[in-house]
Amino acid sequence: MTLPQEMPRLYGDGVVLRPFEDCDAGMVMTVASDPLIPLITTVPTSGTHNDALAYIERQRSRLAANTGYSFAIADAATDRAVGQIGLWIGDIDQGHASTGYWIAPQERGVGRARAALSVLTDWALGLDAVARIQLYVEPWNVASWRTAEACGYEREGLLRSWQQVGDEREDMYSYSILPKRR
Numbered sequence: 001m002t003l004p005q006e007m008p009r010l011y012g013d014g015v016v017l018r019p020f021e022d023c024d025a026g027m028v029m030t031v032a033s034d035p036l037i038p039l040i041t042t043v044p045t046s047g048t049h050n051d052a053l054a055y056i057e058r059q060r061s062r063l064a065a066n067t068g069y070s071f072a073i074a075d076a077a078t079d080r081a082v083g084q085i086g087l088w089i090g091d092i093d094q095g096h097a098s099t100g101y102w103i104a105p106q107e108r109g110v111g112r113a114r115a116a117l118s119v120l121t122d123w124a125l126g127l128d129a130v131a132r133i134q135l136y137v138e139p140w141n142v143a144s145w146r147t148a149e150a151c152g153y154e155r156e157g158l159l160r161s162w163q164q165v166g167d168e169r170e171d172m173y174s175y176s177i178l179p180k181r182r
Helices: 022-030 049-061 112-125 142-150
Strands: 015-018 068-075 081-088 096-103 132-137 154-165 168-177
Touching: 015 112, 022 049, 022 081, 049 068, 068 096, 068 112, 081 112, 096 112, 112 132, 112 142, 132 142, 132 154, 142 154, 142 168
Parallel strands: 096 132
Antiparallel strands: 015 068, 068 081, 081 096, 132 168, 154 168
């Protein structure tokens, strides 16, 4: 079971999932002050251009490190980055992948997360190595779990004290999606 060794460009409803580019540093800098994104991702809290470029370089290195595919979510009309989504393959030898996503605060509420998750999910479920995609969402994050459900993910349960978020252990809803049976 092989996975693509190069980052694809994936096209969806008004979005393009593409490799990160240096010009995306401004968008990364805008989310540094978000109250959640830097706590659950590697987005730097400093908001400096150099730290944003270091974040972008980490995203570019994910595939070479065999940890996954990190995509910039870009507006299809302008190619301007508005967020990030990844397919993480640490357990791919078991057929398991996971995903997570974020949208810059000023870009939320117009369906980009749903469009990005939909296109990523369709692509990933088409890979022979992927038998299951998992997704974890904080119970209070209604927009995120509605996005998952709109893309066909099913809630499997509540994982108590699942993830460290800042100084606290947080519960997470567990979601998954499986390829359609033939």
